[in-house]
Amino acid sequence: MSEAELLFSEVSQYLKPEDIAQLRNAYSFGQGAHSGQFRKSGEPYISHPIAVARILGTLHLDVPTLIAALLHDVVEDTDISKAEIGERFGESVAELVDGVSKLAKIEFQTQEEAQAENFRKMLLAMARDARVILIKLADRLHNMRTLEAMDPEKQHSIARETLEIYAPIAHRLGLNNIFQELQELGFRYSYPTRYKVLVKATKAARGNRREVVGKILEAINLKLKEAGLDAEVTGREKHLYSIYTKMIEKHLSFSEVLDIYGFRIIVKDIPSCYVALGMLHSLYKPIPGKFKDYIAIPKSNGYQSLHSTLLGPFGLPIEIQIRTAEMHRIAENGVASHWLYKSTDTDFNELHLQTSQWLQSLLETLSGSTDSSEFLEHLKIDLFPGDVYVFTPQGKILTLPRGSTAVDFAYAVHSDIGNCCVAVKINGEDAPLRTVLKTGDRVEIVTAPYAKPNPAWLSYVATGRARSHIRHFLKNIQFDESVKLGERMLNQALLTFNINPDTISAAQWEKLVRDSAVKSKNELLAEMALGKQLPAVVAKRLAAPEAISREQIAGPVTILGTEGVTVQFAKCCRPIPGDAIIGMIKKDYGLIIHTYDCPNISHSQKSSENYLDVTWGKDISRTFEAGIKVAAENKQGVLARVAAEIAKEESNIDDVAMESEDDYTEMRFILQVNNRQHLAQIMRSLRHIKDVARISRIKG
Template identity: 50%
Template sequence: MGTSLSPPPAATELGPDPCPELVEELLRSVRAYLPVDQVDLVYQAYRLGALAHDGQYRKSGEAYITHPVSVAMLLTELGMDVETICAAILHDVLEDTPIERERIAAQFGETVAELVDGVTKLDKVRFSSRQEAAAESFRKMLLAMARDLRVILIKLADRLHNMRTIGAMAPDSRRRIARETLDIYAPIAQRLGMNRVKGELQDLGFKGLYPKRHAVITRHVKTLPASRREAMDKIETALAHKLTQDSIPHRLVWRVKSPYSIYRKMKLEQKTLDQVMDVFGFRVIVDETMQCYMALGSVHGLYKPVDARFRDFIAIPKANGYQSLHTLLFSPYGSPIEVQIRTEEMDQVAERGIAAHWLYKSPDSAQNSAQTRAQQWLASLLESQEAAGSSLEFLDNVKVDLFPDEVYLFSPKGDILSLPRNATALDFAYAVHTDVGDHAVAARIDKKLAPLRTRLASGQTVEIITAPSAAPNPSWLEWVVSSRARTAIRHFLKHLQHEDAVELGHRMLDRALESVDSSLDRIPAKVLEQYLTDARLRRLEDLLAEIALGNRIALQVAQSLTRGVDGQTHEPHVLSSEKIKITGAERGVLSFPTCCLPVPGDDIIGFMSTGKGIVVHRADCPNVPELRKSPERWVPIGWSREVSGDFRSAIRVEVENKPGVLAGVAAAIAETEANIDNVEYQERDLRSAVIVFSIDVRDRKHLADVIRRVRRLPVVIGVQRR
């Protein structure tokens, strides 16, 4: 950090102090824990910020500098260091004023400049939509946050102050910002363990989005019957007496659920406002970890616990570092009460999350600290952004990962992994390592064999079975919920798609060049390079992939390349009758639509669809007449002799409506080694039923075997291919 403590250039140009009382409060706060020279640096940051924002005002009419100073105030409450406080005061100068990054770095050090740059939005960059701009801004912030966690602390404080003063915004802007706060910023605060900030962001976001609902719930809590409050007073007295009687030093704190928490409980449990009983709760703060368990025994001795509602987050901390004991007790006054038990340090970490790192730096807590867990999460985000194709995809991945609940699982060696709720064995495989996920074939859950799509529950021990030949396929995306797994699968499929596209595009361009009496070998290197430059493509492989994906028409490319040789347009006159042979392995650039579900052995035609590649239809598909209106997009294709893999098909079975019919037909299909993907009753009455089976078959012959086997069943009235 820079050592200069002199006033910034032109600081004397600043007129009367725009917020003397607020800045004096800020300086009073930092004097409580920072040395004198650092307090002076904070004041210099204020002088530069006030000068830079001179003449700028907020929607409320206040001088703009009141906002960054208020943000800095919020961070002093967390005990943040001088670099964070200075960066908070200056966090908007790069975006909204002529002050340059170099000036900040020269006076306050490179670290402060990095922090300010990390928080700065990308408003000067043009994007196709507000959504894309917000996603790219968010992406930049998270990458800066991965370099220095203090970036997100400043951003969260910035958002918190904006939400506190959101009343001056127009209704549409207020709703948009409130929604973004609930969807992104409150979950990030939760993910980083900053429960106090999370709670206020959620409540302010709820108030901004649904002001009437917020007002009704707030009024309801304030006007709860006196008898209810008297009951809570009696419970508090009883708890305090019991803990004192058992010689457990403690601090007992009342908790009132926030309006947002009550609203979420109403929605999730389909309850009315009056039915939400546990509006109040208690927090027991003790000195040492062992006393947490002693206090738990004490309160359980006073009131009976509700079965299956005890959680030990001390032995197994949450992914964000949160530690506490949670128990729900039957009270003698009709409503259950929640009690949380934790140490003083656990309470600070629970309230402040990663910010508590600057208050507690004991070696004992370093390994399981919220900051260490946050760094691990950010490392996974870096992997995600490297593989993501766009800012919107990255934002989508992160949203998936900002989960409110986790399941805790064990590896065979006893390691604990936390995953999102509804995670599957495949999510677990990718959590272990990307290579394990890519080659996973099955799992052993509590020593029992289970498929990869099996959902997991807390406490299970999971072992992944791998095979070198196994590889991800598109259906895996439907099985996973974690961003790490989703990103890894997408990355693999994109790479596979590119390889398939290059190979298929090469065959398509060769055929098109043959139709104009040329070949790729006869195109001069200069002509090819000029075409690639004009098309803004880096290399030939990219052009071939574009052709296979339907983004460029092979014949038009061929004509452009040959025109570059002699300046003449070559009309196709030798159209090859040879079909492009497909093996079915080109899944990255081939798709098989549900309208006709072609399988090997069917007569097929290909239709180029922009971005999708070749869509393979049966020649007798009812959609083919419509496709013939765009002959330039036809692709003559046929099946190779080396077709491999399974292909989706469907059969329509009419049966007598008797018990056990479905099981009998399914068993007959299984005997032919065809896999059933889905079963759907289409029609059903007292006498008969129509069942559609979606099945995987090798080819047309295999499908015929399935139909013959099903037709032989006595209960089957008729069967046909769909």
């Protein structure tokens, strides 16, 4: 029997004869479209769409999905258009085919950019119709099954992408069988040598395990019968990739991983699950901390089960899963269980609602990512399943990835809560925002109306959603700040050439923007602030015939202290208001402010185009870092006396280092001060301490 006839025979078990006729029509159309095309293996190309449709047939998917599977490559690989497919097979099929097709007609700068944009397109289509991803996963599964025909470099690249993106998507959608096969095949081609070693080792070890598995199965069955439970008990084989990751993550040897025996118990209803758990806990001792109730709190992909690890005969660990038949169906087929078992059960509706919410959340996260590498980073972060279950003050459960912090929680509730969060209470007690959450924590976020994200949050958030929102906010703030600073820098450069900034016409700006290959005047101004364009060069290009009088003096750029990330204060000399300063334009960093006498800047550098005159603005209200060195007699309590005097002058100590030599201790402080006068007042107060011998400011 041909592959096509096998497909028709398999799906005839649940489809009507008129559905099969439509499917035959689609097969003939696809066969004609792919006529003369062959796969790398030498097989006719049509064999691939048939195999994809057969995989989807096992999930009992509907006719439009199977037709779309048969035609999923015709738009990409032949001259047939989406419109033609719509006319012949309906708009639903055309949309599914378009959702699966790559963006083949667009030129991309890099492979990564192409990959990112194709995933973005697929996710948008997937949010409209989840069947798109089912076709894409079946397509990837068959490609992985036939990957042997590719060259090793291509094999490795496709396998890594499968492990990083497609297998996690299958897991998030609860498609357990597809997920595990994608993982196994991804492992086989990503690490061929390790895969072969593990295959050989497991074959040798499994023969010796049969007797032990048989004894445990017999004991479990007897115990469940005692309780009058009708249960199906099976031993679970560990998959190779699961063995490999456990060895790596937990630093275990192969024998230690394989010595864990797994069993699955399927019972008729939820109360029976808990009865079975109690019976097994009386048969073998449970290992403390190794029990998880995914029935009361389901996983984000709808998965439900009781998990427990027991100490079996000879002290062997036994992992058990207890679930109902319905839970098992969802565990194996996830989101596809809706098509597989046309059920109105609330579990299935809840599962689809969760899937839809996850997709919407993912799309919202990714919409803020403009950069390809950033997009893929967020996608990979968000795809890995949640392991931590925490509660809102109202008792709602949120699922977050392991390692998530209070900031991740805030953004999971709402982006506005994340942007304005200032503090957190965990289980009723104040805690730092960077606190890593644990399952069962009750989390309450404290917000302030004028608060904004801190760039330091990026160093500890764990979710793509939080990372994306923080970056998006900072980029917008940075852009606005950069535009304002760039305008001040350009005005100073124009005045240096005796050009009045007000005389620059709109036409001159339009020409400059066009010649600079930027999108707008504001973008050009921002680039100057970030050091990507030199103000002096831009000023020359803007030169207008109307010039101001020679008597007008070019003023320096005013530093207000509120510019944010576009202006940075050099750590080498730590300038503070009142110091004579100079600005250095550094590409991608913006304007770096140094003291005029900073030892890191030579006299010849100060006259280059990368440096510009800057001055402090009036009424600066923020504080700045300043370094001081205090030499004091090596006596008990001297540090406390110095610290108390600093605090009395309303200054915070950011850092302190001490070094003792003979009778003296040298203390180095980094303080928060308002200006030179404030620093001078602190130093005067410290000189009044009788044990202090010398005091000086640290510069350079």
